[in-house]
Amino acid sequence: MVENQIKTILCIGAGYVGTPTMAVIADNCPEYKIIVVDKNIDKIRAWNSDSLPIYEPGLEDIIKRRRNKNLFFSEDIATSIKEASIIFVSVNTPTKKFGLGAGMASDLQFIELVARDIIKYAQEDKLVIEKSTLPVKTAEALSRVLHSNDKGLKFEVLSNPEFLAEGTAINDLQHPDRVLIGSMKTESGIESAKILRNIYTHWVPTEKIKLTNLWSSELSKLVANAMLAQRVSSINSISALCEKTNADVEEVSHAVGMDSRIGSKFLNTSVGFGGSCFKKDILNLVYICRYYGLNEVADYWEQVVIINEYQQNRFVNKVIDKMFNTVVDKKIAVLGFAFKANTGDTRESPAITVTKMLLKERADVAIYDPKAIENAKLDLADYSQSNNLHFYNNAEDAIKDSHAILVLTAWDEFKELDFEEAYRTMKKPSFIFDGCNILQHEQLKNLGFNVNCIGKNLDRLKDDE
Secondary structure (H helix, E strand, C coil), X not given: CCHHHCCEEEEECCCCCHHHHHHHHHHHCCCCEEEEECCCHHHHHHHCCCCCCCCCCCHHHHHHHHECCCEEEECCHHHHHHHCCEEEECCCCCECCCCCCCCCCECCHHHHHHHHHHHHHCCCCEEEEECCCCCCCHHHHHHHHHCCCCCCCCEEEEECCCCCCCCCHHHHHHCCCCEEEEECCCHHHHHHHHHHHHHHCCCCCHHHEEEEEHHHHHHHHHHHHHHHHHHHHHHHHHHHHHHHCCCCHHHHHHHHHCCCCCCCCXXXXXXXCCCCCHHHHHHHHHHHHHHCCCHHHXXXXXXXXXXXXXXXXXXXXXXXXXXCCCCCCCEEEEECCCCCCCCCCCCXXXXXXXXXXXXXXXXXXXXXXXXXXXXXXXXXXXXXXXXXXXXXXCHHHHHCCCCEEEECCCCHHHHCCCHHHHHHHCCCCCEEEECCCXXXXXXXXXXXXXXXXXXXXXXXXXXXX
């Protein structure tokens, strides 16, 4: 492929990774035509409307700036594949729900379907880049499928994993810690990696762009997510110990984070981690380790997921315990359903587990989230006919006549709520369970709330004063 002949870049998959990535490339590389396609026609129509299907700070501004100039959203996959010289593959790779590796291995059916579409519609050689989070050696399998074509076409496959975090994705893309480009160590593979590198150098310093072999690139993504999740589970495991003693988890995490060898990031305790990658990638890593007979290594990483589930169960058990061992017919206001603030994404959100457990206990659950209500309705579709599940457009209505408030997402607006008014409208005694440790606990106690949080025994601290 001759670099100066590249005019069009295609991304197959208009989700949380593909669209922000293409938007940033379009914004920094105006000489390229960028096309984003998806088989979900409603999603493409939404990207072409004023109501974008994904909330991400800064994304809407770029979309408005570049859309229909050099950034296009299309449902015409066939024509787009024919036109593009570079194709990013950014489709869903969920954990398998059936067959060999069910519950741990990644389901690659969508990747293979994309590869077969490329074979079907391509009329010339293409550079194909895997952007989805994938297990090690997927690029090799992708390459084998692509080269099974009978057209005589050649495809170079690269691995270019994303390291963006929802809520800060645009900043992460504009100012990345690193960009990994994995390729086969052949002459054509290395040249293809350089073509992609030259796109990124429009805005990323060259020293932050690392060229590796395919498998190092793929494994680096899994390991990065596993280690970040490990930190969350580590501090959450300690939060349980803090509550049993007179320790304060925030003081502990701050002291530990001051060690330059450890650092402070991802040491904030919570109800647990969520999102599309952490659990999926860890279980993928566990599956790979078991496949190669590394059972002790697999057990080690699986414990990160087990602690995360333990933290969610522990939180609900505390709610029930503090509310006199029953939540039957008690209105519980759940504030926040997204897995983190500044996103509408609810995939693997701890709020899903918490809500389902409360519904099984026959609580009356009232949910509010500023960006994730529609996704919450989808996640709880099995309970859509329940008289005990309600969705609200504001926090105040969700809180009114409730017995307890559960803060499950660290949205800034929850810090600014009028809790004096909230207390007035609630049933008594009134409970607050701060699952993110973002509220002013002493002020809330002074208002009359029974306050509970993660990793602090507020009752014991009060008794010891």
